[in-house]
Amino acid sequence: MHESKKVVPMPELVELVAEYRRQGKRVVHCHGVFDLLHIGHIRYFRQAAAMGDVLVVTVSPDQHVDKGPHRPAFNQALRAEAVASQDAVSHAAVNLWPTAEETLRALRPDVYVKGSDFKSVESDPTGKLQREAEVCKELGIELRLTQDIVFSSTNLINRFLSSFDDDVQEFLDVFRSRYSIADIEWILEQMSKLTVTVVGDAILDDYQFCSPLGASSKEPVLVFTHEGGDLFAGGSLAVANHLANFVGRVHLFTVLGEKDSHEEFIRASLRENVVPHFAYQANAPTIRKRRYIEGYSMAKLLEIYHMDSSGLEETRDAAFREALAAQAASTDLTVAADFGHGAISPACRSVLSAGPFLAVNTQANAGNRGFHTISCYERCDFISLAEPELRLDARDNASGVSILAERVQKRTGASLLAVTRGKKGSYVLTADGVDVLVPAFVDKIVDRIGSGDAFFSIASLAAKLGVQPDVLAFLGNVAGCIAVGIVGNKKAIDRATVLKHVTSLLK
Structure with missing residues (x-):
């Protein structure tokens, strides 16, 4: 036949x-x-x-x-x-x-x-x-x-039959000569022994899918048909879920609104080994970022924030800080997913800076742009920033990334600083002045939302374990590569998928 x-x-x-x-x-x-x-x-x-x-x-x-x-x-x-x-x-x-x-x-x-x-x-x-x-x-x-x-x-x-360009292939050839798949498996196994405290803004990513009809015949308005929607647990909720797939236990400290809290949805969205510690902001909703998206291309058309970024009132914030400090002291590291929407107050940042191993990501977005950078932290052990966030902090759009990273590192005392650079990959600088540039491994992008959180999550664990900077960047890039293939935060990255990607690159 x-x-x-x-x-x-x-x-x-x-x-x-x-x-x-x-x-x-x-x-x-x-x-x-x-x-x-x-x-x-x-x-x-x-x-x-x-x-x-x-x-x-x-x-x-x-x-x-x-x-x-x-x-x-x-x-x-x-x-x-x-x-x-x-x-x-x-x-x-x-x-x-x-x-x-x-x-x-x-x-x-x-x-x-x-x-x-x-x-x-x-x-x-x-x-x-x-x-x-x-x-x-x-x-x-x-x-x-x-x-x-x-x-x-x-x-x-x-x-x-590699489809990577010469620069990526050259990096992988060198990386394979230094590290084996078994080496990466061992690192992932060490991660499973860690316990983590996560603190940051709870964000609901509200995706509304639509398709264009055309311009209105009466007004200069574009008209779309609504085709459905999805709600995802984002922000610190997504970071906690990513981490929970690699470590033993995660304690999550975040703030929900007393109005439209969506608490039932949030609790149902968290992994079983995430222990939530919620504080409640009076007269405010849980932060919801609604995005209108053209369903075929996944192009973002419009974004609307439902939030009150004033944060907790002082009595509640003091109780939140006290509980956070106590928990952080009993875990291996604290991960601050700081979106600048009020969950982490200035006083809370001071508490975090005085605590044990601290990994920080300060994100610039439309709700805080120009008002929220890594400079608001007195001390960090590991920092992960996107290149625009690094440049915003320095108010410098011309100098090289290595120069700007060194300034931030000296100011915060960070032992490691990672800068994600989109299609250019990631850059990591150590306190000893050793720096590495690791290329991106992405071939298809579905949605960029959440890729930085995925990088930050696994890179934070690698930083705590003290792995080599090229391994940290490699694992972070693998996590980011997986994340851009997922719509929103529909699915957290996990150890098995990361290991599959690592195997595909290093075999």
Whole structure:
């Protein structure tokens, strides 16, 4: 059978498998990305085919390939065609779901086979194979693991088909010579032992999606149709969720409004290991930033702030500061996600500056621009700023980033200072004057909102652990790369996804 006829839609594959089983044939199922078919895949298919009468293979759809930036190298149609070209394969289909769990439920094969890169069910750090094994047990499907030589599509693509430009490739070649995937895994494991206090503004990111109709016939007004909306937990809430996926416990100190508090939504949005400590601002709403967005391009059209940035009245702020100081003293580090909207008062900043290890990000935005910079902190251990925020603090749009970073570092006593520079990557300066520039690994941007928070979160943990500056910037850039592929703060970055990206870059 020609390979083009062997590739079928998923619903048809379900019917074919059911028919084969009615005929008494033993159906074997393989599933994977198969991005750049190689000899390891070919042997895998041959071994799997020998376990039954019919071999069917499902291919991960493009949107659910989590191998890292610039992947897949080949689209789902080409990958399915390559799989179907193998004589051992009877049928191939592009999967409809993110993982194989629902696929197994739909196909119900007799045998499910995984390749030689898995030594055991427990060896998959992502947990996907464990969940697939549970489905197999539930449905009575035999789970088998093949044993043969192991090749890596990722390694082959990185060596011969890299889509990165020369500067990025050169950095990765040098980085691979210094650090292994195991080194990064060890750092992530050390992060899991930390406890963190987070303080900052609670922000609700309100996305309203619309599409343009045109200009009004009566007034000079652009008209859009509303297509729906989403509400995300942003600001310090997002930072707490990012951190919670890497550490043991997070204590979150933030301020909600007594009016329109959205407290139920906020509590439901926080990870299980985030312990919230809420203060309440009288006669104010919880901060909500409503963005009107053209749904196809994700272009931001208009932004409206619902907030009162005057902060807590003194009695409540004093109680907030006292509780924060006590908690911070018992955790490994304090992370201040300071958006300048009143949750962290000047008195609170003084308390933080006098406390233990302090990581700070002061964000410039339309609600505070020109009034809120890193200069409001007397002391920091780690600072993360976007380049425009660094320049705003210095009132200098001409000098080099390294010169401005050194001034801030000397003034605050920070042992590490990171500057995110968008498509240029990130810059890190140590107290000893060692500086590194690490390129960005992004190939596709869905939404920039929250990428700086993701960088700041994982970089803060790396700073506390005292890792090398190039490793700190590398991990921060990986986190930022993941975040720009997510709409708003719909999903927090997590250890498994970071490790997948790291593996895709370093193999």
